[in-house]
Amino acid sequence: MALNPNEEFARDNVLRRAAEKARTYIEGLGERRVAPSHKDLENLANFREPFPNAPTDSMQVLEMLDSFGSPATIASTGGRYFGFVQGGTLPASLAANWLAGAWDQNAALRVMSPVAAELEEVALRWVTEALGLPQNCEGGLVTCATTANFTALVAARHALLAQAGWNVEDDGMFGAPPIRVIVGDEVHASMLKALRLAGFGKKRLVRVEVDGQGRMCANKLPPLNDRTILCVQAGNVNTGAFDPAAEICARAHEQNAWVHVDGAFGLWASVSPKYANLTAGFGHADSWATDAHKWPNVNYDSGIVLVKDGLALRSAMTMTAAYLEAGALREPMYHTPEASRRARGVELWAALKSLGREGLCSLIERTCAHAQRFAEGFQDAGFEVLNDVVINQVLVSFGSAEVTHEVIRAVQEDGTCWCGGTLWQGKSAMRVSVSSWATTQADVERSLEVILRIASKFSS
Numbered sequence: 349m350a351l352n353p354n355e356e357f358a359r360d361n362v363l364r365r366a367a368e369k370a371r372t373y374i375e376g377l378g379e380r381r382v383a384p385s386h387k388d389l390e391n392l393a394n395f396r397e398p399f400p401n402a403p404t405d406s407m408q409v410l411e412m413l414d415s416f417g418s419p420a421t422i423a424s425t426g427g428r429y430f431g432f433v434q435g436g437t438l439p440a441s442l443a444a445n446w447l448a449g450a451w452d453q454n455a456a457l458r459v460m461s462p463v464a465a466e467l468e469e470v471a472l473r474w475v476t477e478a479l480g481l482p483q484n485c486e487g488g489l490v491t492c493a494t495t496a497n498f499t500a501l502v503a504a505r506h507a508l509l510a511q512a513g514w515n516v517e518d519d520g521m522f523g524a525p526p527i528r529v530i531v532g533d534e535v536h537a538s539m540l541k542a543l544r545l546a547g548f549g550k551k552r553l554v555r556v557e558v559d560g561q562g563r564m565c566a567n568k569l570p571p572l573n574d575r576t577i578l579c580v581q582a583g584n585v586n587t588g589a590f591d592p593a594a595e596i597c598a599r600a601h602e603q604n605a606w607v608h609v610d611g612a613f614g615l616w617a618s619v620s621p622k623y624a625n626l627t628a629g630f631g632h633a634d635s636w637a638t639d640a641h642k643w644p645n646v647n648y649d650s651g652i653v654l655v656k657d658g659l660a661l662r663s664a665m666t667m668t669a670a671y672l673e674a675g676a677l678r679e680p681m682y683h684t685p686e687a688s689r690r691a692r693g694v695e696l697w698a699a700l701k702s703l704g705r706e707g708l709c710s711l712i713e714r715t716c717a718h719a720q721r722f723a724e725g726f727q728d729a730g731f732e733v734l735n736d737v738v739i740n741q742v743l744v745s746f747g748s749a750e751v752t753h754e755v756i757r758a759v760q761e762d763g764t765c766w767c768g769g770t771l772w773q774g775k776s777a778m779r780v781s782v783s784s785w786a787t788t789q790a791d792v793e794r795s796l797e798v799i800l801r802i803a804s805k806f807s808s
């Protein structure tokens with residue numbers, strides 16, 4: 349290893365070369381296949397070597413990564429990736445990521461990184477404002493919505509058990525007063541995992557009937573009380589539908605139940621006056637989980653948890669040791685399951701600063717309009733759209749389950765765009781999730797043309 353770090357970085361200009369390669373990668377996204385070719389996947393075998401004995405020059409490491417790694421990526425940061433719910437990365441967010449990479453800050457405590465702590469605090473305040481949540485919320489930046497859901501549940505668990513006279517941090521869950529957890533029948537799998545991790549077994553959950561869009565039927569709620577956690581959803585992963593939060597929150601709070609919102613992507617609809625009616629009432633909940641790596645197009649990973657009762661969150665998450673000196677200001681790690689962590693707030697701040705409320709609103713509205721265009725295109729061609737396209741999610745069936753699967757497989761193989769599959773209330777469908785800032789109308793038309801050409805071949 350070189351003894352002089354400056355020389356090591358300067359030698360061969362490895363950072364400059366990395367920036368050039370990244371630029372070439374991004375410039376090539378418009379024309380390359382979205383999914384890698386078979387050959388690109390085969391080339392991944394080049395990485396399968398024994399742990400090398402001798403050091404390798406940084407430039408060679410970079411060359412290898414670009415030669416065999418870049419082609420084997422999924423071009424999800426381009427304009428024609430419609431899988432799962434994935435945003436691309438905004439230029440400001442990516443640029444911030446590079447600079448923050450050079451900073452290599454540990455965002456656990458303010459004393460470890462004043463700038464990380466500050467930007468995290470500012471970004472959390474902006475998110476709270478953008479989403480129309482109570483301004484005194486406290487929150488943390490975590491990896492993803494799954495962890496955000498988990499974090500919020502652990503805060504809820506603390507608060508409800510404390511009210512019942514039980515200190516869960518001291519006494520644990522064995523023998524604790526039982527907590528009832530209520531979810532909708534179309535709850536996201538990540539919520540179930542988060543509940544499992546927080547000590548609430550799957551079999552103990554009460555599931556509430558949903559309608560054809562996956563919305564919880566408020567009139568089917570079981571009795572609630574002050575030992576109930578009620579999990580609602582802002583944006584179903586398949587349909588994009590929203591639970592009737594206003595009614596549910598009002599009912600829950602009459603009984604002092606805790607309402608948690610899984611708003612992984614849907615909560616961001618509230619920044620648009622056009623879609624804000626869908627998110628009405630979610631601000632009355634007690635905790636929220638969302639992702640900035642989905643609709644706001646912050647680079648991975650960027651999960652966010654917010655809790656109205658900040659003391660509950662901090663009581664559940666704080667860890668102390670003599671050497672981990674806390675200051676008078678907000679300490680990031682008192683709000684998250686992790687201690688050492690990367691400075692996610694830098695990219696979140698950069699993305700929100702670069703977009704502003706107007707940019708975020710336009711991103712939301714643009715992607716929703718693209719989703720509408722997909723839905724119209726499918727319907728005009730005679731295919732069934734299974735959901736009410738309320739935001740950026742479209743479910744389309746091409747006929748039987750077999751035909752739909754064949755179409756999905758062929759679309760993925762073609763490489764022009766990428767869409768995944770799902771099963772919606774017993775019916776197979778292709779999912780089109782328009783979540784990237786980079787998607788243009790031309791991308792939509794080009795993708796639609798390919799999907800319809802493939803579908804007509806299989807369904808004729």
Ligand SMILES: Cc1ncc(COP(=O)(O)O)c(C=O)c1O
Binds near residue numbers: 494495583611
């Ligand atoms: C409603 C909902 N909740 C949770 C998640 C999980 O998100 P993550 O993969 O960031 O944990 C998703 C992912 O799409 C989602 O749509």
